Amino acid sequence: MKLMVNLGKDSYPLYIKNNILSQAASYISEVFSGRRIIIISDDHVYPLYGSSLMKNLSEQYECHQLVLPHGEATKSFKSLPAIYTAMLNAKITRSDLVIALGGGVIGDLAGFAASSFLRGVSLVQIPTSLLAQVDSSIGGKVAVDLPQGKNLVGAFYQPSMVLIDPMVLDTLNERFITDGMGEVIKYGCIKDADLFHTLESHGSFEKLKEELPAIILRCVDIKRMVVENDQYDTGERMLLNFGHTLGHTIEQHFNYQRESHGEAVAIGMFQITKLAQEQYLTAPGTAKRILDVLQTYGLPYECGLSLQELTDAIALDKKNLNNLLNVVLLREIGSSYIHPTTLDFFKKSIRNI
Template sequence: MKLTVNLGKDSYPIYIENNLLKHANSLIGEIFSGRRIMIISDDNVYPLYGQMLTEQLSADYDLSHLVLPHGEGTKSFQTLPVIYGALLKARISRSDLIIALGGGVIGDLAGFAASSFLRGVKFVQIPTSLLAQVDSSVGGKVAVDLPEGKNLVGAFYQPKLVLIDPLVLDTLNPRFINDGMGEVIKYGCIKDSELFCTLEAHSSFTELKEELPSIIHRCVDIKRVVVEHDQFDTGERMLLNFGHTLGHTIEQYYHYERESHGEAVAIGMYQITRLSEDLGITAGKTSLRIRKLLEAYGLPYECGLPIQELLHAIAVDKKNLNNRLNVILLHNIGSSYIHPTTSAFFSRESNYII
């Protein structure tokens, strides 16, 4: 399956296919005519897939690689000098290529390094986690975290190619399958009630496996259309952040050491829908459907924090524009909207536990 993100000169193809990694070389050759390639990966992924990729590419390119520690803690400014140093040592130039081989952390981090090194080096996304395959590898958002919040320093920098091989998920820790399902459920919530119903009709990820390529395709296609309409995240693209305002603050509160991204977003989706139902601006029982689906796919819906603990981080959320906080809410399943408000949306009940 092939999709194309149509962004003029920044357009690029996305391939979704089982066993795609076994012929990545030919697809990379279609978009890259340079000589040197740097593969950036982590210590979980590279031992599994780095050699396969290296064997294909080494006949045609001068290859080097950098293997970083896995985990959200790596996605920081402290890691950037390490990457820049490796790129310099490998003599990577603006005519060369960076490949991000890994999950969302590696994709965001390698992409940001690519956007800033020599004012821009071409890069390819090869996502190896479900979350990265259905969401973060597409759309060109690249970033690093600050202590004050997640993804607060970043860029819009589109890849030249995205290669998605669903079979690599067979080696993924089950927790991070669940993690990725948080983003899959998000797409059903915001844009596709039929996808949500498909997920409801199954009781686990294992039951979905035969349909997985088509489910990934549906999520990516939704994101493709949204990104084409709003590349720089000032309007419709904000809908993709459903659950993220609370989710990011939960991740930060626990220093990225407790809830994973997908787990935190799951909590955020349920809790913000519960709040909007209380205000009468989301259809009743919507949060109940979300909660049941989260439970079916092994995702949390609460974290036990008083909402007051999160208000400072909410105040610096990236969706604050013109002194207004844009939160993403649902009319009902499959229909989302941007709700301009302030942090008072979250603070009206000081004892609210999420």
């Protein structure tokens, strides 16, 4: 299946196909005619797929690789000198290519390095986690974290191509499948009541598995349409951050060591919907439906923190515009909107979340 992300001069193709990883060179040759490639990956993913990708690409290109430690802690400024040094040692120029082979951390970090090295080197995203396949590899957001918050330094830098191979998900451990389901559920919440109903009706990931390529496609297509309408995240694209205002602060509070991104977003989706229901901003019963589907797929819905512990980080949220905090809420499942407010929205409740 091929989709085009239509962004004028920044348009690019996106392919979803079983075993596409073994055919990467033929696809990449559609958008890249240079000589050198550097693959940036991590020590979980590269041992599984790096050698076969290198072998496939080396028939046409001069290939190099950099393997980084896995985990959110790698997505920091401390990692950038090693990446830039590897790119310099490989003699990467602006006519060469960076491939991000991994999950959301590698996609964001390698993408940021590609955007800033020599003021921009071409980038191909090959996402290997469910979360990256349905969300983070599409749309051109690249970033690193700061101690004060997640993704606070970054850029909009569209890839030249995205290659999604659902077969690689077979090697993920259960937690990373669960993590990705947090973002899948998000898409049902904000834009697709039918997708949400599909998730509700299957009752487990195993029962859903046969439909996974179609579900990935649906999530990707929703994100494609949203990004085409709002490439730079000043309007409709903010809807993609449903659950993230709380989720990012929860991740940061525990130094990215406890909840994964998808788990934190799951908590954020339920808790912000619960707050919105209490303030008559969301239809009654919406939070209960989210809670039920989170439990179905093994996702958390609470973290034990008070909202007061999180408000300082919430104040730094990137969706703060014109002195207002723009929180994403649901009218009901499948219908979302941006609600301009202040920190008082969170301070109206004194309970733990």
